[in-house]
Amino acid sequence: MLYPSIDKLTAQVESKYTLVTIASKRARQIRENSALQVEKPKSKKFVGQALEELIGDHLVHDVTDSRK
Template structure:
């Protein structure tokens, strides 16, 4: 079983594509010596750590409505 689950993650972002963009940007920041905001991450990989931050509401992202 994957942690965090995709169902809970998609509830945090508008789409899977947005989720991928958010996670990849944060993973790059973590890789470049940024501290992980989760106390004891379950994942050893940067993308997994970024997703854990998102699911625990440690990572905030802004939405832009392009329909205007």
């Protein structure tokens, strides 16, 4: 079973596409030696660590409407 679950993650953001964008940007930051915001991550991969930060409310994303 995957942790964190996709159901819990999509409750945090409005769509799966936004989830992918947020996780990929944060994973790049972690890979480039940014400080990890989770003390003991379960995942060893950067994307998994980014998702753990999101589910633990360590990441804040700004919702803006780019269609204007």
